[in-house]
Amino acid sequence: MKYFFSTKLGIISSGLLIGAIAVLLQYWGNPPNMGICLACFLRDTAGALGLHRAAPVQYIRPEIIGMFGGAFLAALLFKDYRPTGGSSPLVRFFLGAFAMFGALVFLGCPWRALLRLAGGDGNAILGIGGLLLGILVGIAFLKRGYSLGKKSQLSKGVWWMLPAFWGALLLFVIFRVSFTEGGAIFFSTSGPGSLAAPLLLSLAAGLLIGIIAQRSRFCTVGAFRDAILVKDFHLLSGVLALVASAFVLNLFLGQFNPGFANQPIAHSDSLWNILGMSLAGLAFTLAGGCPGRQLFLSAEGDMDAGVFVMGMIFGAGLAHNFGIAASPKGVAFVGQAAVLVGIAFCLILGLTNLERGKKA
């Protein structure tokens, strides 16, 4: 059992299960093609905390808490938990923020890009194409010795911090806490943030995904990266399994609607679908993994990955406060500018952090 999920059959089962759970979450009430979306759900969570005030997208998503919790428990149980940190945390914070800008211009993280594809949203093809482009640029840096430096072992005493953070958010959402009259915690009454599977179901689904993904190292960015970089199709087989199971289950549940126009929580501005996801793909590659993997790594004690996740929450706040996030109408000028700034940031970061890996 300990090693089942690291086998070929293991990673394929992981993908099949995650795809099925995500589609069921949509069936149970989550927004269309958004059974699981790290970017969207961290954005909703940021909104619930009042870090942005876009009323339609505010909800502490229990899936995220469950995914963290499941991965944390699995890491403890299988002795994978080890507190580490100190590999350029601030850089990772900014990478998280820019990855979020890119994802919110496309309207979804790589997980949702796959789910959008499995739901028939043709725009996802452009998003995934952009993601590949970003990963390719990231690989070019990796091949030339790009590194953010080594992390070191941290004191065991830090283990409780992230569990406490997510645990507090769980209490906030269970008890619908309100800190001030009319203030946070906010809960959307209309829009995507109001569409949600029942809390316990969301939490349980997240827990299951967290356990599976921690064991199998499921990573949507690593999948493409490893396939291209070392012709290792292990993770990619999991990603393909996710799309396959989500597609079949969508057909079965009548949730498959092919087309480009009027897709749910999506726009069809192709250029910015590509560029938005290119930024996200590059930022995720430079940080070492997709947003899901960052969350699971943080649950294994990787505090730098935790900083990346916090950067995503920060980025989500800015993305909605500044109007960077796209809407079904398209991408505003400020969103386009933010993507270009983000790409410039990543390119400069990549170029100025080469060769360090070689000295090690």
Added chain:
Amino acid sequence: MSIKTIDARGLSCPQPVVMTKKALDEGVLPFVVLVDSEASRENVSRLVRSRSLKFEIKDNGDGSSGITVDK
């Protein structure tokens, strides 16, 4: 003779794999890769296995392990 050691401890994915691949491409065997996460152990092992080479994993007892790669 001391064999070449690649210290990939503390590096994020996929750097341990990139460093191992570089050593494999250089073709000097045997060598040892030091890693300190289960994921890196799996990734490096998978790469070595895909090249039909033998490897042996030794637990160093400090949370890290040495993967010795040879023909």
